[in-house]
Amino acid sequence: MLHLLVFSVFGLICVAGAINLLVQRHPINSALSLVVVMGSLAVEYLLLGAEFVAAVQVIVYAGAIMVLFVFVIMLLNAGVEERSKGSRVAMLFGVPGVLIGTVLVAWVLLARSGTGNVAVGALPGPPKVIGWLLFHDFLLPFEVTSVLVLIAIMGAVVLASHPGSKQPDKREG
Amino acid sequence: MVPLSYYLVLSGILFACGVTGFLIKRNIITVFMSIELMLNGVNLSFVAFAAQWHALSGQVFVFFVMVVAAAEATVGLAIIIAVYRTRETLNVDRINLLKL
Amino acid sequence: MTLSVFILVSVIKIVVALGILLTAVAYTVWLERKVVGHIQNRWGPTRVGPFGLLQPLADGVKFIFKEDLLPPHVYKPLYIAAPMIALIFALTSISVIPIGNWVTVLGIHTPLEITDVNIGLLIVLGITSLGVYGVALAGWSSNSKYSLLGGLRAGAQMVSYEISLGLSLVGVLIMAGSFNLREIVDAQSGTFWGFIPRWNIFQGQIVAFFIYLMAAYAETNRIPFDLPEAETELVAGYHTEYSAMKFAMFFMAEYANMITVACLATLLFLGGWNGPHRFGPPLLQAVLPVFWFAVKIFAFLFLYIWVRGTLPRFRYDQLMAFGWKFLLPLAIANLVITALIVALRA
Known part of the structure; x- marks a missing residue:
């Protein structure tokens, strides 16, 4: 019960962050929502028992790679994104396609994948x-x-x- | 107990969000972030399958994905900086010439 | 232990730990002003209370009652969120740091930390590595050139020195064979020949300690590496546009980070709560480990302040060259040699 609760709370945060990444027009907001996604994914890893993966996820992904992204956004002073023609075509054809594909995959997974249940910390992955x-x-x-x-x-x-x-020129030091 | 398929569905949704972002976003940095999002979705399915098959190699794979993502991020961001220097735009639709 | 008891104990421990940490932050500020004052042949705070001991309280009251300015040109959501991010991550990292052995109070056996996890060190590193967002976002969202430069510098500096910091810890990890901070401390108990304690710093990790020290100064943005807030060139760096409580949050975050760094140094290199504690009545023996721990943290913080009062600031290219061309190779060499020695001994 508690497992399902934690899973769904952080799963929802995850999906909300991912959707926020798509909706936001400013790259820095997208970057921060991606950090949120990565943080809540680390919790999901912890639920599956992958403690080391979770820690590395936070240190490497959220703490290093995304900092690099934020740094580049700051450095280039990237402004609000402009929508142009190419994106409209992609929105008309790509997005429905992706949606249909996702629903199909989700249906297959939920209905007939034949995977079992997992307990909290199903497979501990200690660093050693x-x-x-x-x-x-x-x-x-x-x-x-x-x-x-x-x-x-x-x-x-x-x-x-x-x-x-x-x-x-090489100065001192 | 949570069905493993929930984790897989979550991973699928994240991947789909990444693909969508890749398609509709026009800022090259955000496009790049969408790729990272896809990689994250894949990582979750790796860890979930590791739990399903009781094989730790699934978790080890995540590290390789992370290393590749880190390498990709460094080179990719360096390319973005180089592109911005020559074209002064981050819109992928405007970066459509091989040579200026 | 039932769930309700567990939650109750955890809440009590969180409240106590936060109280101790915030008091320690306040009095580290006092200590810094006092020590730097004496180094510069001044008195430091003297007016409020005996020896100026109530000065932190007065400062806090002042910060609360100051007008909370919101400059018109800032990007509001991130401008408000940035100091909170910085402070939250600075305070959270204390949660897995143990300050003593397990104790039994009222029949409840509990560790002297909020929670005992077996990847404690990684969690501290992860949380502190997220702290850079507060600084970077503050610099960006303030929409001012000084802030942006400070934020950029902070981002580059903290990411660069994090590598040396992490690598300097790997030697210790190899010797202890665990990420659990408690086990790392336990591995350092005992003495060589009866008088030299078996702290990691005396077990050949002195170079690692030096690297850790340098990287820690850079990570916490302290002199001689306080380029992100260099007053003489950047006004105040990333917190130029901040005032009142928001500024105070950055200030508290900086000192909380200093304390976290001091805790880590004590746990990893200086033997944690180990010390000569084989005397006195049982109650004294129970309290003494915590006392040794506090003494070591105090010594480390004093060193911090001493350096601040002594050294000038680096130039930015010197800072980067020092980090990448000197500290990083040194850390890798230290790691290789430690691994070699451990492998040969095994």
Whole structure:
């Protein structure tokens, strides 16, 4: 009972945040509603027992990636978004399509997916076990993603630095 | 006890919201945020399926998704900054030329 | 323990913890003014109460009765929400920080913290990493150039130093093998050769402690890294446009963050509530751990204030270079060496 209550409260917050992201015209409001979505998703992870995933979700997603988004919005001083022709076509055809698809998927899931019930903390994912898995069963993917991150860092530095402008003169320090 | 399908439906709704945002939003930063929303929806289904099959690898996958999302966010935002510098707009409809 | 008793105990603990934290915040401000005053050969607050001890109270009353200005050019919802976000996250992070062993009062066995979770450290890091939103949004929503620059600086600075901060803690985590703050403290009990305590700082984590210290100064926006609110160039940085209680919220958030950082440093590096407590009657022995904990926090806060009274402010490019080119490689090197030693010992 309590489980269902917590699940539905945070699920509703989640969906409300996601819809608010779509409705808001200003990117900073969208970014903040996405932070709300991520925070309530962390609670859902906790309900499923994935404590480490929940913590990392808050630290990495809400605390780092979204801060980066907010930072870029502030840096570029992004204003209210303007609606143009392309979006009207997408709204006419895309949105109903997505809606129909979602309803279909939801119906299949609810009516005949054959999945059981889950209790609170159904599958605990303590950091120790996750770490063991990462460094044994998933060692190769782990190393590959580390290379990916390295490439991303270098790419970001190259892309965001002013094209053509020379490195500023080395001062002291 | 909550049916697992509720979690999956929630994940589906989040994904659909992400797709919708990707279609209707015109600000490139918001479009990008919609992609993050889709990834979040997928992550929830990963964790839910991990609970269904009692396999922790589902949770490990979430970390990989997060790492990829972080890498994507850094490069993507750097591209957005570069685009803004040359075109001074964030509207995706106006960024329609390969070369200025 | 039944559910109603559990809720009652939790509410009592939350009220007590909040009371202690807010009092500590108020008296940290007093301490700072007093110590900085003496460093600069002044007296600091002396007029209100003996030694100016009632000064925080007077300040609070003043903040409440000041006019709450709402500048016309701000983006209202976020302008109002930003200080609340900052304060809420600053206060929430105290909830998983233990200040002593388990105690039994009136037949109820309970830990000396609001809740004992096994990923306590991660929760503290997560909540404090959300605190940056308050600062960044305050800077953006004020719609003024000083605020925006302060907010941008704060965002970049806090995200950059969070990496070094997190990496400096990993060494400790490797040695303790747990995210639970209680277990980390327990791993530091005992002494080497009977007199050197087995605190992590004496177990080869002194470099990590240094990194943590530097990163913590930057995370809490304190001198020498207080670029987001550098008075001489940015007026007051992100809270330029704020007044009265909203300003007070930022102020309280800053000091609450300082206390959280001091708590973490005490728990992770300075042995928590461990100390020479094998004397006196049973009641004294029960209270002494909390006393040692408070003493260590006080020492850490004193260091904070001492540095503030001593060092000048960095330049912004120096700050970034220091964080990325010196602290981060040092933290990684420390992590690698610690891991190597632990692996060889095992």
